Amino acid sequence: MEVFLIYAVHRRRRLGRKRSGGNIVASTKRKTTSGSRSGSRKGAPAKKTASGAKKRSASRNTKEERMEPAIKKELVILVSLAIAVLLFCSNLHWCGSMGEALYRIMRGLFGILAYIVPVYLFLCVCFLLSNKGSGRAVLRTIVSFLVLVVICGITSLLAMKEFDSAMTLGDYYTQAAETFGGGLFGGLCCKLLYPGLGMVGSYVILILLAAAGLVFTTEKSILNPIQKSGRKVYDTAREDMARRHEIHAAKAEERKRYRAEQKIRGVSLDTSVGDSEKKEEKRPEKRNGRPNPKEGRPETADVFTGHIQGMVEQDGTDTEEAVYIDEEAEPLKASRVKRTLTELEALDREETEEGNPLSVDYESARRQPEFGRQFVMTGTLGQAETGGQEETEEVQVPFEEDVKQIVTANGKIIEVENDPTEVDPLTAKRASSGTSIFREEGSARGSSGSVRFTEGQPAAGGKQGGSEEQDRAAGAVQPAVKKKPPRPYAKPPMNLLKQGSKKMKNRDAELRETAVKLQRTLQNFGVGVTVTNISCGPSVTRYELTPEQGVKVSRIVSLTDDIKLNLAAADVRIEAPIPGKSAVGIEVPNQENMTVFLRDVIESEEFKKHPSRLAFAVGRDIGGQTVVTDLARMPHLLIAGATGSGKSVCINTLIMSILYKADPAEVKLIMVDPKVVELSVYNGIPHLMIPVVTDPKKAAGALNWAVAEMTDRYKKFAELNVRDLKGYNERIKEDAGEGEEAVPLPQLVIIVDELSDLMMVAPGEVEDAICRLAQMARAAGIHLVLATQRPSVNVITGLIKANVPSRIAFSVSSGVDSRTIIDMNGAEKLLGKGDMLFYPSGYQKPVRVQGAFVSDEEVSKVVKYLTDHTDADYSQEVESRLSTSSGTDGTGGTDERDVYFADAGRFIIEKEKASIGMLQRAFKVGFNRAARIMDQLAEAGVVGEEEGTKPRKVLMTMEEFQDYLD
Numbered sequence: 001m002e003v004f005l006i007y008a009v010h011r012r013r014r015l016g017r018k019r020s021g022g023n024i025v026a027s028t029k030r031k032t033t034s035g036s037r038s039g040s041r042k043g044a045p046a047k048k049t050a051s052g053a054k055k056r057s058a059s060r061n062t063k064e065e066r067m068e069p070a071i072k073k074e075l076v077i078l079v080s081l082a083i084a085v086l087l088f089c090s091n092l093h094w095c096g097s098m099g100e101a102l103y104r105i106m107r108g109l110f111g112i113l114a115y116i117v118p119v120y121l122f123l124c125v126c127f128l129l130s131n132k133g134s135g136r137a138v139l140r141t142i143v144s145f146l147v148l149v150v151i152c153g154i155t156s157l158l159a160m161k162e163f164d165s166a167m168t169l170g171d172y173y174t175q176a177a178e179t180f181g182g183g184l185f186g187g188l189c190c191k192l193l194y195p196g197l198g199m200v201g202s203y204v205i206l207i208l209l210a211a212a213g214l215v216f217t218t219e220k221s222i223l224n225p226i227q228k229s230g231r232k233v234y235d236t237a238r239e240d241m242a243r244r245h246e247i248h249a250a251k252a253e254e255r256k257r258y259r260a261e262q263k264i265r266g267v268s269l270d271t272s273v274g275d276s277e278k279k280e281e282k283r284p285e286k287r288n289g290r291p292n293p294k295e296g297r298p299e300t301a302d303v304f305t306g307h308i309q310g311m312v313e314q315d316g317t318d319t320e321e322a323v324y325i326d327e328e329a330e331p332l333k334a335s336r337v338k339r340t341l342t343e344l345e346a347l348d349r350e351e352t353e354e355g356n357p358l359s360v361d362y363e364s365a366r367r368q369p370e371f372g373r374q375f376v377m378t379g380t381l382g383q384a385e386t387g388g389q390e391e392t393e394e395v396q397v398p399f400e401e402d403v404k405q406i407v408t409a410n411g412k413i414i415e416v417e418n419d420p421t422e423v424d425p426l427t428a429k430r431a432s433s434g435t436s437i438f439r440e441e442g443s444a445r446g447s448s449g450s451v452r453f454t455e456g457q458p459a460a461g462g463k464q465g466g467s468e469e470q471d472r473a474a475g476a477v478q479p480a481v482k483k484k485p486p487r488p489y490a491k492p493p494m495n496l497l498k499q500g501s502k503k504m505k506n507r508d509a510e511l512r513e514t515a516v517k518l519q520r521t522l523q524n525f526g527v528g529v530t531v532t533n534i535s536c537g538p539s540v541t542r543y544e545l546t547p548e549q550g551v552k553v554s555r556i557v558s559l560t561d562d563i564k565l566n567l568a569a570a571d572v573r574i575e576a577p578i579p580g581k582s583a584v585g586i587e588v589p590n591q592e593n594m595t596v597f598l599r600d601v602i603e604s605e606e607f608k609k610h611p612s613r614l615a616f617a618v619g620r621d622i623g624g625q626t627v628v629t630d631l632a633r634m635p636h637l638l639i640a641g642a643t644g645s646g647k648s649v650c651i652n653t654l655i656m657s658i659l660y661k662a663d664p665a666e667v668k669l670i671m672v673d674p675k676v677v678e679l680s681v682y683n684g685i686p687h688l689m690i691p692v693v694t695d696p697k698k699a700a701g702a703l704n705w706a707v708a709e710m711t712d713r714y715k716k717f718a719e720l721n722v723r724d725l726k727g728y729n730e731r732i733k734e735d736a737g738e739g740e741e742a743v744p745l746p747q748l749v750i751i752v753d754e755l756s757d758l759m760m761v762a763p764g765e766v767e768d769a770i771c772r773l774a775q776m777a778r779a780a781g782i783h784l785v786l787a788t789q790r791p792s793v794n795v796i797t798g799l800i801k802a803n804v805p806s807r808i809a810f811s812v813s814s815g816v817d818s819r820t821i822i823d824m825n826g827a828e829k830l831l832g833k834g835d836m837l838f839y840p841s842g843y844q845k846p847v848r849v850q851g852a853f854v855s856d857e858e859v860s861k862v863v864k865y866l867t868d869h870t871d872a873d874y875s876q877e878v879e880s881r882l883s884t885s886s887g888t889d890g891t892g893g894t895d896e897r898d899v900y901f902a903d904a905g906r907f908i909i910e911k912e913k914a915s916i917g918m919l920q921r922a923f924k925v926g927f928n929r930a931a932r933i934m935d936q937l938a939e940a941g942v943v944g945e946e947e948g949t950k951p952r953k954v955l956m957t958m959e960e961f962q963d964y965l966d
């Protein structure tokens with residue numbers, strides 16, 4: 001044991017000494033005291049004294065041993081420093097004759113480098129001392145000396161004018177002591193290299209040697225900094241390039257924005273010289289900022305990317321009124337101006353050929369029946385232009401909504417009888433036979449004549465033109481009487497809709513990370529799964545998991561909350577299992593939602609190639625696939641979801657799909673919007689059968705009309721012995737004789753936004769009509785789309801549900817609501833904003849889809865386009881039926897009061913409380929009937945109006961009520 005202790009102490013001392021001197025001292029001291037203590041314990045004082053002295057001397061010896069090298073080192077440093085300083089001072093001639101001698105030696109050996117030699121020597125000494133015993137340090141020092149020698153050689157070469165082979169090393173020594181040079185060592189290098197390599201070769205070799213020596217001595221690469229600085233230069237260049245790109249893009253953006261801001265600022269076809277001068281003054285302001293205003297007249301209307309720049313010149317006078325229209329922002333105007341400019345070209349050509357501007361006017365006016373609403377303009381030309389003769393002219397002036405007032409260049413004012421906004425200045429130009437018309441809002445430049453406008457018919461063919469010519473010959477104004485043929489349906493252009501960005505963010509890493517997390521989370525709970533597939537949709541990503549053998553699917557479902565917690569997801573929906581796959585789907589919301597723009601879906605092949613006129617661009621599914629369905633096959637659709645979940649947007653996409661796919665002759669729409677604000681925007685489109693119905697009472701009438709129409713259609717089908725609308729339309733086409741035109745029956749879509757409002761007003765009637773339609777209308781080509789915010793059983797009754805097989809569930813607040821809509825949970829986990837469960841008839845399970853998005857602005861643009869290009873074609877028959885049915889819908893009239901009306905009134909007055917539930921219980925009636933009775937009581941003034949959740953006020957006493965009944 002003792003042996004072991006001694007060994008341990010000894011070892012510690014050795015270790016301590018290795019680590020640091022201080023520690024060694026401490027351990028030695030400890031050892032000494034412990035030794036003395038043990039000695040005293042043994043009780044041998046003499047022995048103790050002797051051994052103590054021995055040990056003290058031993059310790060002193062050790063101390064000395066240890067101190068010696070340190071002092072030596074210090075001494076060496078001090079001495080070398082002294083020598084270095086002495087040499088340095090000698091170089092500066094401060095050290096007398098001895099210093100001079102040293103200086104001469106150093107100059108003789110190293111030449112001009114003698115000044116750095118003292119410093120070099122001192123550094124070498126320090127370096128060698130601190131790396132004592134290291135062979136490599138010695139080698140590096142030697143190499144550094146060689147580097148010094150090589151530098152001396154370079155200095156010699158620099159100092160040398162011509163190489164003198166006769167010079168000895170002694171000459172170099174003495175010469176360098178007096179002049180600039182590399183000294184003896186420099187001379188040695190020159191003598192060795194110069195004869196063989198010449199000046200350049202010697203330089204190259206010496207520089208390379210110096211570089212190599214420096215690299216070896218310093219152990220630092222000299223190429224690294226070069227590389228680094230090269231990279232720096234490259235990076236700076238790249239940054240510069242990127243900045244230039246940015247600036248360029250910003251400029252391009254700015255130019256684009258500027259063009260987009262351009263509107264038609266006016267089109268001047270002025271020809272008078274005086275006016276052209278005035279315009280000269282205006283020009284700089286109008287041109288300001290425009291890109292390259294052209295001079296002279298272009299051959300054709302100049303069309304460049306997204307813009308049209310037209311320039312019109314008359315009688316050789318450059319009027320330089322350019323037309324700037326953003327084709328994207330104002331496609332209607334753009335196309336109109338394009339057309340008008342082409343016509344003007346043709347007109348001017350004809351003017352040149354025939355020299356008769358007036359006849360050209362009529363010809364060109366006749367050539368454009370597509371402007372639709374047209375006017376016959378008659379007027380008297382001013383004296384100045386006609387040379388004192390008064391002339392009456394007629395011209396077809398197409399519709400142009402922006403023009404407020406028209407004043408001819410010569411100061412004529414055109415009075416517009418109908419609506420002054422319906423005049424196109426470009427076409428009006430023709431009226432003044434070569435003189436121009438200048439548009440200026442609210443200003444007139446004197447008047448010497450007037451032009452009167454009367455609403456007329458569009459010129460149709462040569463017949464009309466002929467009569468106009470006769471009229472002109474007679475100088476009389478004849479309003480046209482021919483019935484206006486309907487304008488053909490012009491499908492709205494695609495650029496009215498917004499396009500989504502095609503760029504997809506690379507989310508691979510994120511998806512993989514989530515998949516690993518998901519797998520690990522389930523494994524932590526003892527559920528072994530493997531993620532086999534990931535489908536990344538616009539708003540949700542589905543991870544498909546394959547459970548290991550023996551894992552129950554229900555265990556995965558029960559871990560929903562833990563998955564949510566571990567993935568930090570707002571909500572996850574588990575589809576266990578995915579229909580048709582042996583996998584469980586876990587749907588995790590994306591961090592960033594991607595909007596699916598309607599245009600992208602409408603432009604997809606699926607939609608374009610869809611044969612049905614009722615193709616409905618629904619959106620994109622979880623795999624990013626476009627979902628397009630056929631409303632005719634659904635055949636009725638129920639859309640339900642909480643407020644703000646995306647129902648109205650969905651209805652808008654459905655309507656827009658129809659507008660982009662079907663002609664009004666093929667599909668007609670009836671829209672019911674008790675909320676007033678949602679669908680009223682569509683008023684005026686040619687597909688509408690009647691203006692959007694906003695009165696819930698009329699809505700019941702509209703549904704009843706649809707039932708009557710359905711019955712009527714079935715009768716027609718029976719007459720022709722066909723089964724459905726398709727068969728009927730084919731048959732009448734076949735049966736139509738030559739020259740006869742078959743009028744096919746259109747498909748009819750009835751859209752109700754907010755069914756609950758209708759159910760409140762006329763529950764029985766609405767439910768009956770809906771059920772009858774839902775049961776039978778498919779073959780008659782009548783389809784229902786019902787939307788509601790309240791997925792309660794009072795609104796979506798069992799009957800309605802049974803007869804409306806296709807459903808779309810948007811986000812709802814509870815599983816109960818979800819079950820009311822799609823008979824299963826799931827919609828409560830949706831994210832809102834168009835995230836839907838799409839469950840058309842024929843599907844086994846609902847499919848999660850991100851609905852297409854169309855904004856209100858896009859809808860307004862499309863509607864405006866349609867109202868501008870086609871006429872609304874409302875059915876007078878349906879309208880008149882609705883207006884007569886609104887008062888007798890069976891809910892409000894006193895004749896149709898419920899049999900319980902009087903009893904219910906008395907009951908409520910007695911209880912002094914008016915609640916539908918109370919009536920239900922007291923009279924054992926259903927909610928709808930009780931609500932109807934309550935409405936009748938409110939109408940009679942027995943109870944007040946609904947006040948949200950508060951009960952209605954009771955307003956009559958029993959006597960008053962009795963008086964009322966009497």
Ligand SMILES: Nc1ncnc2c1ncn2[C@@H]1O[C@H](COP(=O)(O)OP(=O)(O)OP(=O)(O)O)[C@@H](O)[C@H]1O
Pocket residue numbers: 595596641642643644645646647648649650789833834835850851852853854
């Ligand atoms: N498919 C979609 N893509 C992106 N955002 C959508 C989508 N559908 C709806 N939204 C967003 O949700 C908002 C509300 O949508 P919407 O007006 O259709 O809800 P709603 O269910 O009709 O509400 P309410 O019943 O109160 O009228 C929209 O303004 C839009 O910002």
